[in-house]
Amino acid sequence: MGRPLALRGDFTAVDLKRLARQSRDADRTRRLLALAVICDGGSRAEAAETGGVGRQIVRDWAPRFNAEGPDGLISRKPPGNPSKLDDGQRAALVRIVESGPLPARDGVVRWRLIDLAARVWEEFGISVSEARMSRELKALGFGKLSARPRHFAQNEEAVAAFKKTSPSAWRRSARRSRQAPR
Incomplete structure (x- = not known):
């Protein structure tokens, strides 16, 4: 049998149940109710059953x-992996993207994510996936631009003939057709 859990003494079971009623976060409510069982003298198994989790x-x-009181029971977003690039490397990446590729050096006429990842590998020796590069660029304020798709067999003359043309000079409506001022 495990040791009983020691909880801070400034909250009673009644306080925890009141906080659970007021909470709009379902996970926090479950946690508060489970800890309220322990404050009432219940076992860890009873608290786990109340919370729907393991002991x-x-x-x-x-x-x-x-450590944090009831706010410590709020669901948190996991921190994820730290960035592979530091601030200096990010500034260099911004300069690389804004200056554009040199076809003679880089072998491309526009940057793709894979090209930038290869450039980061050459410059800094850091392996970055395309997905990671996309997140880094988005965090730096860059958006994805893509060319408007065009069918390979599109006929330019037919497109020009289809477009509606407006009269070359607009005429003002006759006086009688305009609304009278109110």
């Missing part, structure tokens, strides 16, 4: 609650 999860919630 170890309830044990993980207790230190978060003790």
Whole structure:
């Protein structure tokens, strides 16, 4: 049998249940109700059943609650992987993108994500995937531009003939057809 969980003493089971009623986050509500069971003297197994999780999860919630109070039970977005590029490398990447490729050196006439990833590898020795490069560029304020698609068999004369043409000179309507001022 495990040791009983020690929770901070400034919240009673009634306080935790009140906070659970007021909460709009379902996960936080489950966590608060599970910890309220422990404050009432229940076991970890009872608290886990109330929260719909395992006993170890309830044990993980207790230190978060003790350290941060009820706000420690709010669902958080996982931090994810840290960026591979530092601030200096990002500034250099901005310069590379804004200056554009040199066809003689880079072998391309416009930047693609794979080309930029290869350039980052050449410059900094950092391997970056296309998806990571896309996220880095988006974080730097660059958006994806693509050419408007055009069918290979499109007839330019037919397109020009199809377009509606406006009269070369607009005429003002006759006086009688205009609305009278009110």
